[in-house]
Structure formats: C-alpha cells, structure tokens
Amino acid sequence: MNDWTGYDWQLLQGTQEEPYVQMALEEVLLANVARGVRKPTLRIWEWASSSVVLGRFQSVRNEVDLEAAEELGVTVVRRITGGGAMFNEPQNTITYSLYVPEELVRGMSFVESYAFLDDWVIRGLRELGIDAFYEPINDITSSKGKIGGAAQTRRQGAVLHHAMLSYDIDADRMLQVLRIGREKMSDKGTKSANRRVSPLLDQTQMGRADVINSLTATFRQLHGLTKSEISPDERAAALELAESKFSSREWIYLLP
Amino acid sequence: MIVDFSVRDGRIVDVQINGDFFLEPPETLTSLNHALEGMPQGADHAELVSALQAAVPAGAELVGFGPAGIATAVRRALQ
Numbered sequence: 436m437n438d439w440t441g442y443d444w445q446l447l448q449g450t451q452e453e454p455y456v457q458m459a460l461e462e463v464l465l466a467n468v469a470r471g472v473r474k475p476t477l478r479i480w481e482w483a484s485s486s487v488v489l490g491r492f493q494s495v496r497n498e499v500d501l502e503a504a505e506e507l508g509v510t511v512v513r514r515i516t517g518g519g520a521m522f523n524e525p526q527n528t529i530t531y532s533l534y535v536p537e538e539l540v541r542g543m544s545f546v547e548s549y550a551f552l553d554d555w556v557i558r559g560l561r562e563l564g565i566d567a568f569y570e571p572i573n574d575i576t577s578s579k580g581k582i583g584g585a586a587q588t589r590r591q592g593a594v595l596h597h598a599m600l601s602y603d604i605d606a607d608r609m610l611q612v613l614r615i616g617r618e619k620m621s622d623k624g625t626k627s628a629n630r631r632v633s634p635l636l637d638q639t640q641m642g643r644a645d646v647i648n649s650l651t652a653t654f655r656q657l658h659g660l661t662k663s664e665i666s667p668d669e670r671a672a673a674l675e676l677a678e679s680k681f682s683s684r685e686w687i688y689l690l691p
Numbered sequence: 692m693i694v695d696f697s698v699r700d701g702r703i704v705d706v707q708i709n710g711d712f713f714l715e716p717p718e719t720l721t722s723l724n725h726a727l728e729g730m731p732q733g734a735d736h737a738e739l740v741s742a743l744q745a746a747v748p749a750g751a752e753l754v755g756f757g758p759a760g761i762a763t764a765v766r767r768a769l770q
Contacts, residue, residue, distance in 0.1 A: 491717055494709040497693055517754075519711030545713065545752050572713075572754060589715060690709045 437539065437551070445663035446651065447478040451525070454486035454510045459676035461532060461595055462515055463669050468534040469593035475539070476663065477654060479647055480530035482523055486510045487612055488599075490518040490586065494690040503611040513687050514597075516586035518573060521599050522609045529583075529635070529647055531556075532597035540594060549573050549585055552596040559653035563646065565638045575600065580633030601634035602643045692756040694764045696727065703730045703765065712755035719753075722746040723761065732769055736762045 452460065457480060467473035487499055487509055495501070498520045499511055509522075523530070533552055540548035550569040557575065560567035560582070570576045575583040575598065583600035635646055654660055665673075680686050692710035696703050706727045714720055726746035730739065736759075743758035 490711050492709055492712060492714060492720060494693065494695065494707060497695070497709060517711070517713035517717075545715075545754055586713070588717075690707055 437541065437543070439539065439658040442475045442536075442539075442658075444654070444658050444660045445474050445476040446660045447476055447663050447665060448647075448651070449481065450665065451481040451483040453483045453677075454488070454512045454523075455677040455681040456673055457482070457486075458488075458512050458514055458681040459673040460665070460669070461597065462676060462680075463672045464532070464534050465588075465590055465593055465595040467669065468536065469591040473534070473669075474663075475535045476533070477651070477660065478532045478534070479651065480532070482525040482528070482530070484508070484510060485522075485524045486512055488521045488523060489513045490520060491515055491588075492517050492690065493520055495688055496691060498614055500612055500614060507608060507612060509608075509612050511687060512681060513689060514586070516588045516595065516597065518584060518586035520613055520615065521584075522613055523599070524605060524608070526643060527601065527603045527605065527634075529600040529602050529643065529650070530597065531650075532595060535594050535596070537589060537592045537594055545587070546572050548594070549587065549596070552587075552594075553585055553598060555654045555657050556598070556600075556650060558657070559650040560635075562653060563639050563641065563649060565635070577633060577638065579638055580631055582633060582635060582638075601632060602646065603636045604632065604634050692760055692764065694727075694761060694768065696765070696768070698732050698769070701732050703727050703732055703734075708756075708761060710756065712753070714754070714756075715752045716748075719746075719748060719751045722748070727761075727765065736766050739765055 489498055504511055540551060543551060549572055553575060557567045557569055565577055567577050573585045574581055583598055585598035587594060587596045692712055695707040697705045706724045708723055723743055723746050726742045739762035740758045743761055
C-alpha cells in the first residue's frame with residue numbers, strides 16, 4: 436500500500452495533440468488503467484495548439500472572454516477534473532498526468548493524495564535549484580511564487596492526477612482570454628499579480644525540454660520508468676471521444 | 692466559488708453553482724443546484740444550508756467549497 440515501486444511505470448511522451456484529443460486521452464487512459472489494460476502511466480503532454488482548459492465545474496462565461504479566445508486562436512475545452520481554468524500555449528506549459536490504481540493512495544484523503552502524487556515533481560524541481568514546495572490542496576509553489584496546480588478525479592478504482600506547470604507566461608494574452616486573471620490584475624495591480632505566479636523560466640535558465648527530461652529522470656530514479664506508446668485502440672477511442680463528447684457544445688457549455 | 696441565479700416571484704431560480712472546486716461524484720452538483728431552486732428569496736442562511744446538506748449524498752467529497760459557503764454567497768447576493 437502507498438508503494439510506488441510495486442508497479443512497472445510506463446512513460447508516454449512525444450506526440451503533439453490537439454486540445455479536444457488531450458481531454459479525451461485523459462478519459463481513455465484512466466479507463467484503461469482502471470480496467471488493467473494499461474499499466475500505471477506517466478504522460479508528458481505536448482500541445483499542438485493553444486487552449487483554455489476549464490475545470491469540470493466552471494462556467495464558460497464567468498471564466499473566458501470568448502471573443503478574445505476566438506481572435507487569438509485559443510480553443511476552449513473542459514476537462515473531467517475540477518479546479519481552475521488554465522491558459523496553455525504549447526511552449527509555455529509543462530503538463531503531465533498520472534493514471535494510477537486507487538490502491539496507491541488507499542487510506543489517504545483527497546487532499547493528502549495530491550501532495551503524495553506530486554512529491555516526485557517537488558523533488559525534481561528542487562534538483563534544478565528551485566525551492567519548490569506543496570501548498571495544499573493542489574498548488575505547486577515556491578518562495579518566488581506559484582508554479583502550477585494539480586487536479587484529480589477517480590473512476591472505477593483508478594485515479595487520474597494531472598498538473599500543469601508554467602514554464603513561461605504571456606501575461607497579455609492570458610489576461611485577454613481569462614476573466615479571473617483580469618479581475619485579479621485590476622484589483623491588485625500588475626506588480627502583485629506578477630508576483631503571485633513565478634514561471635520556471637524566471638527561476639532557471641534551462642530550456643523547457645531539458646526541464647522535462649530532468650523531471651522524468653527524477654521519476655525514473657525514484658520509481659522506475661519504461662517507455663510506452665499510445666496504442667492504436669487508445670488513439671481510436673480518444674479520437675472518437677474527442678469528436679462525440681469533448682468538442683460538443685453539450686460538454687463545453689455544460690455550465691454556460 | 693460562484694452562485695449564479697435569478698429571483699422570480701420571490702423565489703430563487705436558474706441556479707448554477709460554479710467555480711474552481713472539486714466534487715466527487717460530479718453529478719452531486721445537479722443535486723446542489725436543485726436544492727436551491729425554488730427556495731424563497733427570504734430563506735435565511737441556516738435554511739439554505741440545511742437544504743444543501745440534504746442534497747449531498749453519503750460518501751460525496753466536496754473540496755474547496757461546501758453548503759455553508761454556498762449559502763453565504765446566496766445571502767450576500769440577495770442583500
């Protein structure tokens with residue numbers, strides 16, 4: 436129980452996916468780990484295009500300026516986990532997911548399992564000289580400011596834990612698209628808003644790919660990691676689900 | 692956490708609780724919205740809380756929000 440080393444951890448990394456397909460892959464890969472068709476997996480995402488990813492319970496109109504999103508070519512998608520809206524640009528974020536059997540976090544509260552499942556990232560960031568720490572419930576932060584956030588959901592005995600780290604931020608574009616950021620900016624002024632978030636590029640000189648390689652190396656050292664591929668069945672299921680669910684108005688505007 | 696709603700004929704209607712919280716199972720959100728739907732606009736905090744609490748199924752997990760916070764948001768909006 437609560438032992439990472441009892442699994443043959445799989446690494447999915449490399450393919451760029453469109454936002455709807457990213458959302459669909461989460462559901463498909465989680466279901467496959469739940470069914471035992473796929474071994475516990477770490478996926479490092481690569482984004483094919485920019486997006487706003489809404490939390491499962493967020494309202495589109497309260498979070499997003501749809502006109503600005505359209506103008507900037509930003510796709511609005513809704514994920515299956517709760518939490519807050521994230522603005523993604525392909526080279527600016529480091530996104531990853533863990534799909535794990537629930538037994539790995541058995542006996543832990545929802546809140547405890549967040550810190551547990553992100554412990555390898557905190558260690559990995561510290562190895563890069565960043566004084567990262569976990570701020571419950573779901574923030575990956577540092578003395579210089581927040582770096583990222585995580586979200587979870589559980590299905591049929593498996594846990595999806597995914598997180599997004601800011602590598603760099605185009606604050607102008609983000610504030611055009613996200614309403615909440617704009618309000619925080621106008622309330623507290625630009626300086627304090629910038630202080631609240633500290634992307635990795637402010638804290639290290641390393642390139643994004645090097646940061647990712649270093650983080651996966653940390654995971655490999657701690658828990659082992661075997662290279663894996665998205666199977667043809669998984670890809671077919673994800674493309675089908677992207678079409679039927681994640682790009683549908685019913686899902687995106689689930690909370691208008 | 693945000694509660695969007697209207698008031699019609701003295702009652703709370705068109706309720707949509709939303710925000711950056713976590714909730715398992717997710718369908719519990721529909722029950723929470725329904726719990727507030729049709730409540731009199733004069734319902735006090737305790738009445739709202741008890742209606743919301745009754746809508747939370749056993750074993751549901753609410754993280755980052757709860758009946759008391761939802762009720763406070765509604766009362767503030769009505770004042």
